[in-house]
Amino acid sequence: MTRSRRDLPDHPAERLVISGYRNMMAALDLGDGACWEEIWRAFTRELGPEDARRTVGEVQYWVRTLRACSARALGFYPQCSGLLCEDECMALTLVAAAQAGDASTGCEAASLLTGSGEAARLREVWQASCHLATALTCSGCRMQACPLFALRTLN
Template identity: 35%
Template sequence: MSEIDTFKLGRDTAIPAAAMFPAAERLVGVGFRCWLQGFQTSDIGCWEVAWHEFSKAVGPRAAKPLMTELACWVRAVQDTAERRIEVFPAQCARFCRDECLAISMVAACQHSTCPAFKACAIALLGSDDVEEAIEGADSFARCLRDAGQLLSPGTAFMGAGLVVPSPRSLC
């Protein structure tokens, strides 16, 4: 059975990143994962993984402002969240629910779909106090667009309906 065959939105599965997401979405998911892990663990190696992925995708010059905006957005998410944001380990080929919400949030910002980005932000943060995180996501989304990394409009609506397991349950 292939990874796509095992894809379900139930509690016992995760979303296969490589099979389900275009390059820009994967870049956002990996960047979010690695940057948040770096904040949570103080391991600079996590941020180096993100740098490598972004510089490989857009080149080192374009990656620098992306890293700045990514860091600001993820810091805003971490600082305003009313719950612990969960992510899979850096090497995991799948995205968990919180990572998918983060991807959807950035896609919604890129495509100016207000109800979607606010819904994703509220679900991700577990709070109605989402303005700082939305501002960070919007700035990151614009920077991604400037670097030629366009997320699909459909991705903006994906996050709101996801029910996938926590990173502790499978990778």
Template identity: 45%
Template sequence: MSYQPKFVEHHGPRGEVHAFSGPEWLVGVGFRCWLAGYDTGDITCWENGWNTYNRVLGPARAKRAVTELACWVRAVRAAASREIQYNALDARRFCADECMAMSLIAASQHHRCPAMQACALALTGSETVDPVIDAANAFADALDEADYRLNQEIVAALVTSDARARGGSVSAPR
């Protein structure tokens, strides 16, 4: 089965991450690989994600992180009221949805509950985000245990960038 990305790579300033290593990159790549695997049914997408996590974290830590990653992506897909976009597996940049996913995990690791709500709402387009947040917390904890902690500054930067691009605010709904 041929992989077709749900997002055409763009070169604008909107919430892009260009790093090729580190915690943000690992979350973005994992999110992309798991979405692609679920969308296409092509096990190669998941193998690419597993191989990346195994290489970076080692087999024992990768096992828990990838298990929680898969549960989180499944929760995002189940809650989504819109199509979640992602770039091709070999893309050098992350799109807005991938960046929002990174921001959600960073917010979880840094216990920023309003930001977690805002990220989950923006990512899924749905108000049913409790399962997404619960799964994000489990994934964030697995990354913490593997000594992989996302930068808390990514939360504000990406949430603000996405809200500005959409012409809205970063506050959670009441």
């Protein structure tokens, strides 16, 4: 079966990043405590409580940084969706690029995601993404790389 580029990936690291992104965005937009609980459950189930504690903190920092540095409202689908919106694709690309040490792809993804070309904002987003990528790596979660040419096909 061929998968659309907008299908939610089966890979655990990507699923965690999207779960964290979606639930954190919903928690901040709606003030719903259930979203915080869902983040914690998903991360502890996959990583265990010790690694989840650090990684969930980095997800929170990353999403808050994305929101603060974005020139527009960021999109996201409900947690139960099996599809990815364009912003979620860019968010995955951003963290995967940070994990791979690919600043060119990461900065382009950050610019597309936030709608900003301002160097200071992009640097903040890149740094937050690198912190999350490091936490994932330390927890044994490796993301699949997204090459720059593939990123350009999404936009």
